[in-house]
Amino acid sequence: MIAFFLWLTRLCGVLLALGCLLPATALAAPDHYIRNYLKVSEPISLALDHQGNTRLFSATDLEIGKQLFERNCLNCHVAGGTLSNPSVSLSLADLQGAKPPRDTINALVAYMRQPMEYDGSEENLWCRQVPESWLAQAEVENLAGFVLRAAQEAPGWGVKRFTNEPAL
């Protein structure tokens, strides 16, 4: 009988320990959107520039980027579109068509540090500027990595026409 109680206490201990571990495991699970729609589970390489330099991004890097995007960019860039100016969306084609092209990590970071007109002629005040004092280089690169990968892979990203558009 005593042995049984001892066994029971041990079992409770093990279950408790498992209970403590579970939330940590749940957090470590890869983000569903990153894995299924951006198709990233192993680190992927994204272009830093057009000279052939690249950087590896893990699923966690892109998840951090996604969270930053959701918190700070999504209001205007829902589904990778641009609500107030749908012709300048975050689609790969639009990023490539800008002057200079914004289809690399460095170009996206440069844009976020100082948003410019689509033809590169002057500063634009419509988009949200991301100063160093707010996001350090590593974080802003993760944000750029998410935007670039989504532009390459995400279904429906860079929408041009919003249904139920309010009359302007």
Ligand code: HEC
């Ligand atoms: C207040 C609305 C608003 C917010 C918030 C915003 N943007 Fe923008 N963004 C715009 C508008 C409007 C444009 C198009 C500007 C133009 O006319 O060239 C734009 C353009 C861009 C472009 C260039 C797209 C292209 O095809 O060249 C990128 C990249 C971009 N935004 C990224 C971001 C990121 C990343 C964030 C979050 C940190 C963000 N934006 C937050 C409004 C916003």
